[in-house]
Amino acid sequence: PESGDVQKPVSDSTRLDSVVETGTLKVCTTGDYRPFTYLDPDSGEWSGIDITMAKNLAETMGVEPEFIQTSWKDLMPDFLSKCDMAVGGVSISMERAQQAYYSEATLDEGKTPITLCENVEKYDTIKEINQPGVRSITPIGGTNEKFADANYPDGEIIRFEDNNKIFDEIIAGRADVMTTDASETRWVANEHPELCAVHPDKPFNFSQKAYLLPLGDDEFQEYVNQWLNMAKNDGTLAAAEKPWFG
């Protein structure tokens, strides 16, 4: 370029521009998955690690975040039609990666069981859980349901709508075990003394949390990754996690 020329971005349309122009960062999130995303039904307040992070990202762009509630089942269609990004404990899956970019990972994870403390030894392998009569409970539409379908064909799978109340089903004896993200098992076990996380340090598989971004928008992805790298190194991410993970 000639000196004095403003360097033009490679693509002529990026979400970075439209977000700044409209003054709003539209963020799809389920609001049902603590410690990452929670919508308080009484106060209408959003909280969670990824809510705090999205607010911080919006601040760096000089815009306001608008949280748009979705469900795990409708996460992808809602994200594609209504939002600039989707956050809230979203696992990286290759299926989703066909329709969206992901940011760099925010957390390493894996699926592990959570059950009544007295049953921790009963359900510590996939083989033990994949037995006739063992009732695995799972939320609908996310990676937990996929994991249960793939690994527990011989067990009983209970599909449950309300992820905020799902752990009460185990406490009440209507389900035996749930296999979910290790971070969630830690948080839930902390909240409910009856429930124990089964080997959260040695989960059954490996997965990662990240933010969903528009497919093909390299500039927006680059911006979010730059911000995320800073947030990981300057204490922003740690500060967002602290109230939840201690």
Ligand SMILES: O=C(O)C(=O)C[C@]1(C(=O)O)C=C[C@@H](O)C=C1
């Ligand atoms: O689908 C995802 O990416 C999620 O992390 C959501 C998911 C799931 O895997 O089903 C994870 C934990 C919650 O209990 C509810 C839903």
